[in-house]
Amino acid sequence: GQQVMQIPQYQHVQEGEDFTTYCNSSTTLSNIQWYKQRPGGHPVFLIQLVKSGEVKKQKRLTFQFGEAKKNSSLHITATQTTDVGTYFCAGRGAAGNKLTFGGGTRVLVKP
Amino acid sequence: GAGVSQSPRYKVAKRGQDVALRCDPISGHVSLFWYQQALGQGPEFLTYFQNEAQLDKSGLPSDRFFAERPEGSVSTLKIQRTQQEDSAVYLCASSLQAGTETQYFGPGTRLLVL
Numbered sequence: 001g002q003q004v005m006q007i008p009q010y011q012h013v014q015e016g017e018d019f020t021t022y023c024n025s026s027t028t029l030s031n032i033q034w035y036k037q038r039p040g041g042h043p044v045f046l047i048q049l050v051k052s053g054e055v056k057k058q059k060r061l062t063f064q065f066g067e068a069k070k071n072s073s074l075h076i077t078a079t080q081t082t083d084v085g086t087y088f089c090a091g092r093g094a095a096g097n098k099l100t101f102g103g104g105t106r107v108l109v110k111p
Numbered sequence: 112g113a114g115v116s117q118s119p120r121y122k123v124a125k126r127g128q129d130v131a132l133r134c135d136p137i138s139g140h141v142s143l144f145w146y147q148q149a150l151g152q153g154p155e156f157l158t159y160f161q162n163e164a165q166l167d168k169s170g171l172p173s174d175r176f177f178a179e180r181p182e183g184s185v186s187t188l189k190i191q192r193t194q195q196e197d198s199a200v201y202l203c204a205s206s207l208q209a210g211t212e213t214q215y216f217g218p219g220t221r222l223l224v225l
Contacts, residue, residue: 088154
């Protein structure tokens with residue numbers, strides 16, 4: 001079955017620094033979504049990428065979908081304490097509505 | 112409503128007990144999803160409804176798990192004869208239409224089986 005992996009599992013970042021988290025699927029995806037989950041909270045939708053090579057920006061967050069539609073990345077610039085949480089990617093295969101979530105990248109920010 | 116709501120928020124069950132978890136999706140949302148999230152893991156798909164039809168139940172871990180959405184709005188996830196490995200957060204999500212829509216998650220029900 002479809003598997004989605006995320007690296008790194010943990011990301012300790014100094015406030016103000018940049019970092020990138022990566023998402024890789026075992027199969028080609030029709031689209032990929034990114035969610036953020038704060039400690040004790042529930043996943044909150046951030047963005048969806050559909051097209052091969054697509055790049056979308058939300059303020060300090062830059063999302064990219066790979067050319068082969070099997071991988072994606074999230075880059076955060078000038079990290080702030082409000083960025084703390086777990087970032088999940090979730091891929092949708094060619095058929096059906098099922099989303100397969102990665103294991104998440106847990107981001108801790110050092111002030 | 113303003114968002115997806117779930118009840119109860121917390122449930123402690125003795126092993127072997129049956130539990131029922133409720134999800135109220137956003138009004139008018141066609142699609143409803145159930146996920147299981149173990150501690151430190153990503154949500155894992157359990158089942159999917161489009162209106163009242165259960166179109167995909169491939170993620171249900173055993174026949175002890177049963178979900179329904181009889182009128183196409185509120186959904187119930189029932190777990191029979193709970194086991195310790197069922198301890199997790201059960202998340203419900205809804206989306207406006209079928210297909211590639213954004214999923215809006217509820218706060219989850221945290222189930223602890225002793």
